[in-house]
Amino acid sequence: xxxSSPSGQGADYAAxxxxxxxxxxxxxxxxxxxxxxxxxxxxxxxxxxxxLIASENYASPAVLLTMGTWFSDKYxxxxxxxxFYAACQNVDTVEALAAEHARExxxxxxxxxxxxxxxxANLVAYWAIxxxxxxxxxxxxxxxxxxxDLSEGDWEKLRAKLGNQRLLGMSLDTGGHLTHGFRPNISGxxxxxxxxxxxxxxxxxDYDAVAAAxxxxxxxxxxxxxxxxxxxxxxxxxxxxxxxxxATLMVDMAHFAGLVAGKVFTGDEDPVPHAHITTTTTHKSLxxxxxxxxxxxxxxxxxxxxxxxxxxxxPLSHVMAAKAVxxxxxxxxxxxxYAQAVADNAQALADGFIKRDGSLVTGGTDNHLVLLxxxxxxxxxxxxxxxxxxxxxxxxRNAVPADPNGAWYTSGIRFGSxxxxxxxxxxxxxxRVAELVVEVLSNTQxxxxxxxxxxxxxxxxxxxxxxVRAAAAELLDANPLYPGLTL
Ligand SMILES: *Cc1c(COP(=O)(O)O)cnc(C)c1O
Numbered sequence: 001x002x003x004s005s006p007s008g009q010g011a012d013y014a015a016x017x018x019x020x021x022x023x024x025x026x027x028x029x030x031x032x033x034x035x036x037x038x039x040x041x042x043x044x045x046x047x048x049x050x051x052l053i054a055s056e057n058y059a060s061p062a063v064l065l066t067m068g069t070w071f072s073d074k075y076x077x078x079x080x081x082x083x084f085y086a087a088c089q090n091v092d093t094v095e096a097l098a099a100e101h102a103r104e105x106x107x108x109x110x111x112x113x114x115x116x117x118x119x120x121a122n123l124v125a126y127w128a129i130x131x132x133x134x135x136x137x138x139x140x141x142x143x144x145x146x147x148x149d150l151s152e153g154d155w156e157k158l159r160a161k162l163g164n165q166r167l168l169g170m171s172l173d174t175g176g177h178l179t180h181g182f183r184p185n186i187s188g189x190x191x192x193x194x195x196x197x198x199x200x201x202x203x204x205x206d207y208d209a210v211a212a213a214x215x216x217x218x219x220x221x222x223x224x225x226x227x228x229x230x231x232x233x234x235x236x237x238x239x240x241x242x243x244x245x246x247a248t249l250m251v252d253m254a255h256f257a258g259l260v261a262g263k264v265f266t267g268d269e270d271p272v273p274h275a276h277i278t279t280t281t282t283h284k285s286l287x288x289x290x291x292x293x294x295x296x297x298x299x300x301x302x303x304x305x306x307x308x309x310x311x312x313x314x315p316l317s318h319v320m321a322a323k324a325v326x327x328x329x330x331x332x333x334x335x336x337x338y339a340q341a342v343a344d345n346a347q348a349l350a351d352g353f354i355k356r357d358g359s360l361v362t363g364g365t366d367n368h369l370v371l372l373x374x375x376x377x378x379x380x381x382x383x384x385x386x387x388x389x390x391x392x393x394x395x396x397r398n399a400v401p402a403d404p405n406g407a408w409y410t411s412g413i414r415f416g417s418x419x420x421x422x423x424x425x426x427x428x429x430x431x432r433v434a435e436l437v438v439e440v441l442s443n444t445q446x447x448x449x450x451x452x453x454x455x456x457x458x459x460x461x462x463x464x465x466x467x468v469r470a471a472a473a474e475l476l477d478a479n480p481l482y483p484g485l486t487l
Pocket of ligand 1: 055116117118119120122176177179225226227252253254255281291292
């Protein structure tokens, strides 16, 4: 295995994992063979495609195996040592380990490992902010200790106040996330939202414009973080802006937590020392199980700790156990090498596009993702995404700033380096990936629609998909997924 492989272990590890999976599949097969079959096929499919989805990765066998245990069945509402159910001593152990590894890895005073996903982590954070900054002072003003002590009338007033707060977050078309106050998500129904964008000339965040928007709007919450912004963020500046207007700074590092964990983002680019609350997923660049995590300062910790029952039901104890394993992996030196390779590879991919005349949002990248504007190929994001998929390249279409094709068809394709870097791809391989992508897009034409070119239909020149698939297979074979794992 390469130094960036998830396990950091050798052949023994792969052989043992193979035995475990063979046995598990036999057990599953005895009950529902079609599930066993789909599970086998999923591994084969993952092994056989060039996965460039920026939000995906491949967790280690140790992380995956940890999820398939008897911790799944436990109810463990409450917190470590304070459960509403008996017999949670072993859940206490794994949750405490996950939190400890998270605190140590990120240098955070407090970590909460219960959120089931990134969206849940954000909800926990929002309600922790509202509880700390609106509910607690509201109760104090009324001389009450607990919400249950309030009269109907006072409770209604407090509820109205909780539902009438302001949030400033990054716009969707410049890379923000739906959970940052957008109407289709509950965050947009909870908060009055205003958004900041990027400088139209450069595509970079314009901190003066963020500060001006904050001064005018006076948000309770300033959200930084993104899903599709190919650059680093200066969180020290974001904190200055938050402090100036009395906002709580929440950073959603769902996408780039691996680069923080691996110390690629340090100083002003490390959100944890600057934010009041930092949220993340654990399954993207962090390469853990599907789940969420909240890091907080002492000030917000007591409210975050009440995520269950505020927002969450019983925690997924088997996933918390897997988070502990993944975070232990992320504390190893190999993970730093992995994170640096993720950033270097994204750079190689961006350079590969630039030298082949590709047009990139912001002109490049300095994180793990690249946003290619495909209008220069005469295509929409939707057409490009489909033509790439036909050729064995898995990506997703994504809006570009002020996208003329809207959020459905889009004008961009988002590429990420975390998954293929886990397979061991290096800079030369990513340059070859750029070459293959350009080959597909150069050989794709929009089909004619009733009123000009179609935004969805396309034709791919004969032989292109086959040629690119064969070239991709060479790269994939040279960098096997889960090397040594045989079913
Ligand atoms: C992926 C993502 C989320 C949501 O994570 P889920 O686990 O899918 O709920 C939240 N915020 C950002 C910035 C993300 O990129």
